[in-house]
Amino acid sequence: QVQVAESGGGLVQAGGSLRLSCGVSGRTFSNKPSAWFRQAPGKEREFVGGISWNPGMTSYVDSVKGRFTISRDIGKNTLYLQMNSLQPEDTAVYYCAAREVATEVFTERRDYAYWGQGTQVTVSS
Numbered sequence: 461q462v463q464v465a466e467s468g469g470g471l472v473q474a475g476g477s478l479r480l481s482c483g484v485s486g487r488t489f490s491n492k493p494s495a496w497f498r499q500a501p502g503k504e505r506e507f508v509g510g511i512s513w514n515p516g517m518t519s520y521v522d523s524v525k526g527r528f529t530i531s532r533d534i535g536k537n538t539l540y541l542q543m544n545s546l547q548p549e550d551t552a553v554y555y556c557a558a559r560e561v562a563t564e565v566f567t568e569r570r571d572y573a574y575w576g577q578g579t580q581v582t583v584s585s
Contacts, residue, residue, distance in 0.1 A: 462486040462574040464493060466556045469579030476546050478581060482539040482556030484574070491558050493539035495565070495572060496530065498552035498581075505555065509541065510565040519565040524550075546583045553578040 468480040482493040495510030509520040509530045518530050529542040539556060557572035566572070 462488070462491045462558055464556050464558050464574050464576035466554065466576040466579040469554060469581045471582045471584065472546055474547055474583055474585050476583070477542070477544045478546065479543070480541040480554055480556075480579060480581075482541075482558075482576060484537055484558050488537050490560050491574060492537065492561055493532070493556050493558045494562070495557045495559075495567075496539075496541045497555045497557060497569065498550075499555070499578075500549075500552040503552075505569060507567040507569075508554070510567060511539070512563050512565050513561045514563065517563075517565060519567065543581070546581075548583045548585045550581060551583050552581060554581050 463485045466482045492513040496508040497505050499505040511518045511530045527545045531540045555578045556576040558574040559572045
């Protein structure tokens, strides 16, 4: 079994920054935190960005390109999401997703087997 846990959410003013972290425990040899999704009230959960654990290619949804950056610490088995220039429309619950190690980035929810509980990000105008 794999457990996923996010941290780092909070309330920030528009234009501010936050960094989310995601760690996994359990069967971590073959399962890695690999993507961030978000879900705003009344909307579907959407892909925000992801990374292939090795060699570390990244992919982002158009609305966050240039503002959000995903990185991972291989030794700590941890995934990060640096969010800059936050806007009210970024307000959502952000979820970390884990899957088996892959060499490409997957953008669909069905491609991820393990999920965290989510962390709230609220951006005020």
